[in-house]
Amino acid sequence: MKYGPVPIDQAQGALLAHSITASGKRIRKAHILSAEDIETLRAAHIEQVVVAILEEGDIEENEAATRIAAALEFSGAQAKPATTGRVSIFAERAGLFTVNKALVDAINEIDPDATLATLAPYVSVTPGQMIATLKIIPFAMSSSAVEAIVQLAAGRSAFAVHAFQPHQVGLVQTVLPGMKESVLDKTSQTTKSRLLRSGSNICDELRTPHTAKDVADAIHDLAARSDMVLIFGASSLSDPEDDVIPAAIRASGGKVLRSGMPVDPGNLFVLGEHEGKPVLGAPGCARSARPNGFDWALDRIFAGIGVTSHDIAAMGVGGLLMEIPSRPQPRGAPPPSDHPKVHAVVLAAGRSSRMGGPNKMLALFDDEPLVHRTAARVLATKADGALLVTGHQRELVEAALQDLDLRLVHNPAFADGLSTSLKTAIAAVPDSADGALIVLGDMPNITSEDMDLLIHEFRTSGGTSIVRAVSNGKRGNPVILPRSLFETVAGLHGDIGARHLVETSELDIIDVEIGADAAVDVDTPEALAKAGGRNVV
Structure with a gap:
């Protein structure tokens, strides 16, 4: 493939490198220039264009992406048609994602022009969620x-999405003198919510004294009329052999497969079985809705993959999850x-x-470009400082901001999704900042006063919490991310923004x-x- 500027008289049949x-008339990137296109360019006094000219043995980007995607074998997912050299693959069902890492690595070794990126293995996904994307980098x-x-x-x-299968779950909660009923009720409700993603539910709950005999009787009873048993102990696991939960599993006639998990939060997890049915001793952190190692075990069981002692032992790398702020003494919290x-x-x-062509950042609201309106507000x-991330039509956007005293940072990878702009922004935030107010440029009605409300709450809370704008209780924007999340931003990929961090964070x-x-x-x-806006560019 030849790439570069050519006189328009030589451009017919070539692929246009940049939209123009x-x-x-708008001629899009990767469009094959026709005789009519050449006349349009000539009428606009354009003398040369940057193009890609395919040579013998070259395959155009969309065809190449389509061929490779068709060769990939996967289940529980659907590939969308290729566009701009990219085929994205989406989950068709709720389930657990698994991937053949060796195969993906081998594919990515063959030629850097073809890249295959996927989610991490054993991630829980929802219908319509992107799980993989194949991108041909050049035009051919x-x-x-x-x-x-x-x-x-x-x-x-x-790779595959293993569909979650609904389970009937028996719940045991042990009780010690003085334990509040409200704690048990909240744990039941949290567990019900945790089971929803798989369509599972609690079929029965027993609350027993915190003794091995009482819990063993409850296990035997519930296992006979459920698919699995969850046990919340009134006190934390201290002895893997003789504590109440492992002792009760053995006393019921079951087996303890493992006590302890190299995932934090989630260390005090117990894996057992009774007559072939899973019996799980839930760690104390599972009383919270925040993700923890307990969820990893549940998802594998619900997806039909199962979980073994070996599986749990292999969870240590990546098992250091975010801190739970509700701990009396959070570890490593600023x-x-x-x-x-x-x-x-x-x-x-x-x-x-x-938008179908026009740049929404340059749309006019009361004769003011939207990007200028947002930046001025x-x-x-x-805020103690501000910056703006440019990308598409950088020169036009910068021209619209020339009268503002605002730091501009360019994101050359803007076409790869929102995450690249967020990473560019966070990397440019001064070291002295305790938090970043993330403002989307296309929200015309957000006012300075709205943003000051968020800033006030962030400062009042000590600068360690996430602060989010909501509309009638529903999540919205802008959002303030504390510095403790900045490092996590670097791991984002694709069209993912701050919302993903908020939903998966352990922070308040x-x-x-x-x-x-x-x-x-x-x-x-x-x-x-x-x-109330109108497009101009």
Whole structure:
């Protein structure tokens, strides 16, 4: 493949390298230039364009991606048609994701022009969630490399989504004198919520004294009329052999397969079985809705994969989960600051793909570009500093901001998704900042006062909590991420933003109600018109 600028007289039949607007017509990137396109360019006095010219043995990016995707074997998922050299694959059902790492690594070794990225193994997924993406980086790829990947993938399962199967669950809670009934009730409710993702439910619950005999009787009773038994002990596991839960499993006629888990939170987990049915001793952290090692074991069982002592032993790498702020003495938590500093970041790098051509950042609201409107309001807040991330149509966006005293940071990888802009922004936040106010550039109704409410709550809470704008109790934007999450941002990929961090974090979340504006963005022409804006570029 030849790539570079050529006179338009030589461009017919070549692939356009960058989208271009000429004589009122938009010609998209990777479009094969026709004679009509050449005349349009000539009428706009464009003398040369940057193109890719395929040579013998080259396969155009979408065809290459389609061929490789067709060779991949997977289940429980569906591949979307190739576009801009990318095939994305989405889960068809709720379940647990597994992946053949050796095969994915081997595919990625063949030719850097073809990249296959997936979720981490044993991640719980929901229907419609992206689980893998195949990207051809240049406009074309050699047929020999494509064929090598196709042959490597043939007959080998690459990844799968194992559907969750509903289970009837028996619940045992042990009780000691003075234990509050409200704690037991909350644990029941939290457990019911935890089971929802698999369609499982609690078929019966027994509350017993904290003795091995009483718990053994409960296990025997519930195992006869359920698919598995969960046990919450009134005191923490101290002795893997003689503590109440492992002793009760043995006394019931069952087996203890493992006591202890190299996942934190989740260390005090017990894995057992009774007449072939799982019996799980839940760690104390499972009384909280926050993810912990207990969830990892549950998901494998619900997905039909099962969990063994060996599986649990292999969970240590990656098993250091985020700290639970509710612990009396959180390990490694930063001390609250007397006056936490907040640095605001505006994300304005996206391609506005759903807008159908125009850049929404340059849409006018009362004759003011949206990106200028958002940035000016951010600068008027009580934040300690601000920056804006550019990407798509960088020069036009920067021109719209030239009168503002605002630091601009460019994201050259903006086309790879929202996560790249968030990573660019967080990397540019000063070391002195305790938190970052993440502002989406396409929310026209968010005011300086709205953002100051979030900043006030962040500072009042000591600068260690997540602060999120909500609309009628529903999650929205902007959001403030404390510094403890900055390192986690670096691990994000694809079209994932701050919401993913908020939903998976162990940190406290403070919701600030700001009304409907927290949920109003302008991703489409219809949404833009409804919000009072109009496209110009």
